[in-house]
Amino acid sequence: MSQQRPSIIGCPxxxxxxxxxxxxxxxxxxxxxxxxxxxxxxxLFLSMYxxxxxxxxxxxxxxxxxxxxxxxxxxxxxxxxxxDICFIxxxxxxxxxxxxxxxxxxxxxxxxxxxxxxxxxxxxxxxxLTVMAYDRFVAICHPLQYSIIMNPRLCTILVLMSFxxxxxxxxxxxxxxxxxxxxxxxxxxxYFCHPSQILNLACFDSFNRNIVIYFIGAIFGFLPVSGxxxxxxxxxxxxxxxxxxxxxxxAFSTCGSHLAVVCLFYGAGIVEYLxxxxxxxxxxxxxxxxxxxxxxxxxxxxxxxxxxxDIKSALRRLNIRTV
Numbered sequence: 001m002s003q004q005r006p007s008i009i010g011c012p013x014x015x016x017x018x019x020x021x022x023x024x025x026x027x028x029x030x031x032x033x034x035x036x037x038x039x040x041x042x043x044l045f046l047s048m049y050x051x052x053x054x055x056x057x058x059x060x061x062x063x064x065x066x067x068x069x070x071x072x073x074x075x076x077x078x079x080x081x082x083x084d085i086c087f088i089x090x091x092x093x094x095x096x097x098x099x100x101x102x103x104x105x106x107x108x109x110x111x112x113x114x115x116x117x118x119x120x121x122x123x124x125x126x127x128x129l130t131v132m133a134y135d136r137f138v139a140i141c142h143p144l145q146y147s148i149i150m151n152p153r154l155c156t157i158l159v160l161m162s163f164x165x166x167x168x169x170x171x172x173x174x175x176x177x178x179x180x181x182x183x184x185x186x187x188x189x190x191y192f193c194h195p196s197q198i199l200n201l202a203c204f205d206s207f208n209r210n211i212v213i214y215f216i217g218a219i220f221g222f223l224p225v226s227g228x229x230x231x232x233x234x235x236x237x238x239x240x241x242x243x244x245x246x247x248x249x250x251a252f253s254t255c256g257s258h259l260a261v262v263c264l265f266y267g268a269g270i271v272e273y274l275x276x277x278x279x280x281x282x283x284x285x286x287x288x289x290x291x292x293x294x295x296x297x298x299x300x301x302x303x304x305x306x307x308x309x310d311i312k313s314a315l316r317r318l319n320i321r322t323v
Contacts (some may be wrong), residue, residue, distance in 0.1 A: 028220055055302065076135060084125065085297075087297055091114070116171075
């Protein structure tokens, strides 16, 4: 049963509670109103979802079944793949069902739940990429101490801390959203309950809204990015000090896949952010969101499997055992 929330169209002042109208759902933006495109969109996003889930599951299975990959780097990679599966599962299945049923409605409780899980696993991706950058920093800058520093206990703690920080980020957003009593509109200009869209629809003082956005962004966005940039600045500095070109290439190749995923993740995130802030067309904002929430999780396993010899070897061995 949907939770009833007091909400009105517009943000009037001094409105008495008995004059408020109650709503129990929001309306999501449809990807296309063209009925001939609906089967195409359904097949496209269902295929992309299945490819993403299958690709990341293969990464997890390869890492867990091959003793050669029982190292910190691949332990973090398997957790990243799990986070990617959960991340895309918060938005795409609902979109596929909406396309099939021609529905745009999502309950208030369902919207907050989707937003909460979207933030948990999106932030989890962010945190794990930061942890993986630190892992590459230790491997390249302190190779003799790598096995001592990156011990199983520390790796487990880093993953657990990543989850707890992501959970904290999600709960802060959710607690703020629960304080909203009024909304300007019930139509969300995206195909899922994007946190920024909920903030924009809420009758919430713009100055306080900006403080909240900047504060949360600084804690959960700026700090992880700073950690990645700091790690790679140290990595590049160490690589440049290697005398032979072969040694430089070997050192850089150990972090090439991670660097490609970082560029894809943050590049798509920046495009999605700019699309939602600068674009006056909701459709353009949706396209940017698709890049961030669908395309990026789908490409991650391909980047690691195509650029990583160990993963390809593990997948071949896994295929031989299954056959």
